[in-house]
Amino acid sequence: MERRITPRQEDYSRWYLDVIREADLAENAPVRGCMVIKPYGYRIWEGVRDGLDRRFRETGHQNAYFPLFIPMSFLQKEAEHVEGFAPELAVVTIGGGKELEEPLVVRPTSETIIGYMYSKWIQSYRDLPVLINQWANVVRWELRTRPFLRTMEFLWQEGHTAHATAEEAMEETLRMLDVYADFAIRDAAIPVIKGRKSDREKFAGAVASYTIEAMMGNGWALQAGTSHYLGDNFARAFDIKYLAPDNEVKYCHTTSWGMSTRMVGAIIMTHGDDQGLRLPPVLAPIQVVIVPIWRQEQERAAVLGLADQVRQMLADGGVRVHLDAREDQTPGFKFNDWEMRGVPVRIEIGPRDVQNNAIVLARRDRPGREGKIFGVPVPSALERVRELLAEVQQGLLEQATAFREANTHTVTDYETFKEVIEEAGGFIRAYWAGTSEDEARIQEETKATLRCFPLDQPEEEGRCFLTGAKTRQIAIFARAY
């Protein structure tokens, strides 16, 4: 047997690239740093999109679309914003064969052009809040890229809202952080830590940035979604003002929040094992694959007949099911193939099952025979499959949570911190009262960054592991993508 996927232990980033190739999710494009998302990978993204879009509607947001090109001067209106993004801008200077009067930036994010429009749309407190989301591609000129995790062009949604008061805007910021966490946990089965970013790590132009941080299979952290409270920074830069009930002109308070195709990378790296991908049933393009098995020609029709009957039953019940009737592949090959592609549940139907009017169920989150259930009566198939899908969904979340807990360490001094990062890896929870400079030094010396200050903070006071100062503030540190 040829080994197609490098074991995680041997080389984690090779494993990641192998899984993407073997599961047929994406491949590199002829343009450096860009990728082609293939149909199977794109369907996972569509699952992410649908899960988020439904939640956005439920929280009162509407979709709209703003242009890809942004006048360079717009970015320059917010000092911190342009400074943060300048190094990774793609700029169009020629159009229609002629040098442009003003260069156009290919959007790295849309705060500026949306701010510009909001200033025209908003006159009165009666126009507020404005709650808009856009699904779009953005471009950031990255030096080091990895499929899904960091590419020069990526797909995402960016929500942009404007509110009358700081309180309302802050509520919105945290509400959308909750939406992301809910999606990550319930749909993607990824346990995440909600937290606030340090000043060093926050969005260029934000007052405060919030994040959901997830732990990948190698113990590294991944920022899986962010929500920013922008204060009135962009309102001042773009003149987003309204007339309040007291007849006073006031600046709006704005927010922005985004989740990207990086989420697909998070799913791969949270759940994947040495067999390949493992997909949470809620997002799996194919939730159940049926593999028919026959030995002799006369068994064929009966097996395929039952297989199709079961397929129809499940499809009618709303299950995303696929019957793999390929005749040029053996059942064994198909088992491995669909495991590699992460399908949560497999049904095996052979001559023996036809005789018993039963099927065999196998779950992806438990390897080999242990995950198989024999002799499931056909009439109860739909019900049993539904139960099993729910169990797999739950099982993946539990496994990921247990892994994160097992790889989260508490430290109280810098020496231990360095040891843990170097040897054990994973997340470090520690009291922190250091400065941005201290943070930079830690990154330099250990490659670990301050991922976030979790929203759940302890009551007790402790001592900063670096400075020894008394503080109530806990921070999470880790190496990150």
Added chain:
RNA sequence: CGGGGUGUGGCGCAGACCGGUAGCGCGCAGCGUUUGGGACGCUGAAGUCAGAGGUUCAAGUCCUCUCACCCCGACCA
């Protein structure tokens, strides 16, 4: 931008020191036998050897230049 490496059928590689008919594995196509955990046999298709220039009777192989990609570093919402 600095250091290192690699470019040969779709993919992974050998061939290069020592110049002489371009090969192997996987994949692909056809036919047959197979099929409860990655099947096998036979037949077949497919290569501007990254590009340009040079040396030579003869270049994948030697020389010069160029390009692309990968890894490490620097940089980084």
